[in-house]
Amino acid sequence: MRSAAAGGKTSSTELGAARRRDLLEAAYTLIAEKGLEGLRTRDIAARAGVNISTLHYYFGTKDELLAAIVTHVTDKFVEAQRRPAGQGAAGPADARAILRAHLESAWRTFQDNPHLAAVLQELSVRAQRDPAAQAALRAVHKEWNLAVEHLVRQGVRGGQLRSDLDPRSAARVVTSFIIGAMTQLGIDSEAFDFHLVSDELDRWLAPADGKRARSRG
CATH class of the missing domain: 1.10.357.10 (Tetracycline Repressor, domain 2)
Structure with a gap:
């Protein structure tokens, strides 16, 4: 199988993993700022720079x-x-x-x-x-x-x-x-x-x- 690095491109799997990490990092920062009670999925998506449907794609439920x-x-x-x-x-x-x-x-x-x-x-x-x-x-x-x-x-x-x-x-x-x-x-x-x-x-x-x-x- 040809690697993503060999082709000079990032695979969809790598992109998905990176986006998932970005969402979790956004949630981490927001929890520190607002606490868990103030955590909102729309805020997480906005902080990560994606729309709410993208967050729901990676995390189906709260x-x-x-x-x-x-x-x-x-x-x-x-x-x-x-x-x-x-x-x-x-x-x-x-x-x-x-x-x-x-x-x-x-x-x-x-x-x-x-x-x-x-x-x-x-x-x-x-x-x-x-x-x-x-x-x-x-x-x-x-x-x-x-x-x-x-x-x-x-x-x-x-x-x-x-x-x-x-x-x-x-x-x-x-x-x-x-x-x-x-x-x-x-x-x-x-x-x-x-x-x-x-x-x-x-x-x-x-x-x-x-x-x-x-x-x-």
């Missing part, structure tokens, strides 16, 4: 649009968080450094996407009464927590983290810290220094007196 928005928004965060977690292949001795990198990556992600904290909060509130949004966000949180839990377990076994940590609970502490920190800093950017607080979290996770804990095997 539930379908909402599910796509949840995926689009959470992907902005989750993809960035997968990268430092994936470095775990280097070995359990690196687990504490990877967790520190995970925290730093979260900070950079929110700094690079200034609307992200507000939009995620809007979606979280919506998920409390919308089953589709709830299911989508639950899946994202589950994947994220499992990735951090794996790192904590590696760190405990390798002696880089406290030997008495429960990996599941510690992972929830890490992810809850990131969510809570971004919520507070989204309201007041001077509430605290993210790096200083994340350093405290790192010290809490570390073996006593900075010594290597005995491996659990």
Whole structure:
């Protein structure tokens, strides 16, 4: 099959994917500006530079649009968080450094996407009464927590983290810290220094007196 690049043309599939992304980016920006309650499909279409029928072509129902928005928004965060977690292949001795990198990556992600904290909060509130949004966000949180839990377990076994940590609970502490920190800093950017607080979290996770804990095997 001849590729679009070879012919110097953009395929209809690529154009469709790009238009779909444009619509989701428009929705993302409008949610940040007006909240989910103020989100209107006509406004999304206008912001993306298309007519309303085009939006309905890509998203047949409002539930379908909402599910796509949840995926689009959470992907902005989750993809960035997968990268430092994936470095775990280097070995359990690196687990504490990877967790520190995970925290730093979260900070950079929110700094690079200034609307992200507000939009995620809007979606979280919506998920409390919308089953589709709830299911989508639950899946994202589950994947994220499992990735951090794996790192904590590696760190405990390798002696880089406290030997008495429960990996599941510690992972929830890490992810809850990131969510809570971004919520507070989204309201007041001077509430605290993210790096200083994340350093405290790192010290809490570390073996006593900075010594290597005995491996659990």
